[in-house]
Amino acid sequence: xxxxxxxxxxxxxxxxxxxxxxxxxxxxxxxxxxxxxxxxxxxxxxxxxxxxxxxxxxxxxxxxxxxxxxxxxxxxxxxxxxxxxxxxxxx
Amino acid sequence: xxxxxxxxxxxxxxxxxxxxxxxxxxxxxxxxxxxxxxxxxxxxxxxxxxxxxxxxxxxxxxxxxxxxxxxxxxxxxxxxxxxxxxxxxxxxxxxxxxxxxxxxxxxxxxxxxxxxxxxxxxxxxxxxxx
Numbered sequence: 001x002x003x004x005x006x007x008x009x010x011x012x013x014x015x016x017x018x019x020x021x022x023x024x025x026x027x028x029x030x031x032x033x034x035x036x037x038x039x040x041x042x043x044x045x046x047x048x049x050x051x052x053x054x055x056x057x058x059x060x061x062x063x064x065x066x067x068x069x070x071x072x073x074x075x076x077x078x079x080x081x082x083x084x085x086x087x088x089x090x091x
Numbered sequence: 092x093x094x095x096x097x098x099x100x101x102x103x104x105x106x107x108x109x110x111x112x113x114x115x116x117x118x119x120x121x122x123x124x125x126x127x128x129x130x131x132x133x134x135x136x137x138x139x140x141x142x143x144x145x146x147x148x149x150x151x152x153x154x155x156x157x158x159x160x161x162x163x164x165x166x167x168x169x170x171x172x173x174x175x176x177x178x179x180x181x182x183x184x185x186x187x188x189x190x191x192x193x194x195x196x197x198x199x200x201x202x203x204x205x206x207x208x209x210x211x212x213x214x215x216x217x218x219x220x221x
Contacts (some may be wrong), residue, residue: 005216013110033098049169059159066148073144080117083136087115
């Protein structure tokens with residue numbers, strides 16, 4: 001009789017322990033999943049931002065090139081032939 | 092009829108191109124002009140040329156600035172999205188932390204309940220087995 005009660009209490013304790021362990025593991029897994037999803041979403045957005053920044057860099061280079069060309073043109077004094085050629089090419 | 096029309100269009104287009112090619116020609120001093128038009132000094136022609144380049148450049152610059160502005164606005168909305176995600180996550184984490192931690196008195200109460208439950212279990216087992 002003593003042995004049987006010992007087994008019952010023991011088994012109940014183990015079951016209780018397993019129940020709490022499972023619940024804790026499940027909550028932990030849920031938290032990890034949420035965190036992973038958040039990180040994925042954030043990295044996807046970051047990729048878009050990086051792509052935009054890359055294009056912005058290209059635009060900045062283009063703007064600088066245009067400014068340099070304008071600066072160069074302001075200093076240039078072309079001959080009559082070159083000016084005529086410029087106007088004819090531009091048409 | 093179709094062939095005749097094509098030929099006519101071809102001749103007209105070639106003639107048009109030639110007329111355009113001779114719109115700006117170089118004249119030496121004293122040389123007679125082949126057609127009436129506007130004569131410019133080299134300095135004025137250079138100024139006009141610069142102004143044309145300036146206009147073209149401003150058009151391109153404007154386009155680049157417009158693109159940059161669009162990209163920056165895009166970045167702004169993406170950053171807002173990131174902030175919203177992080178804020179939502181922060182709120183969820185705060186709620187979970189609050190629900191898990193509990194107060195000091197609550198912990199003491201749970202501990203006392205545990206001690207009581209163990210005592211009752213031990214007492215009950217003894218009582219049954221005796």
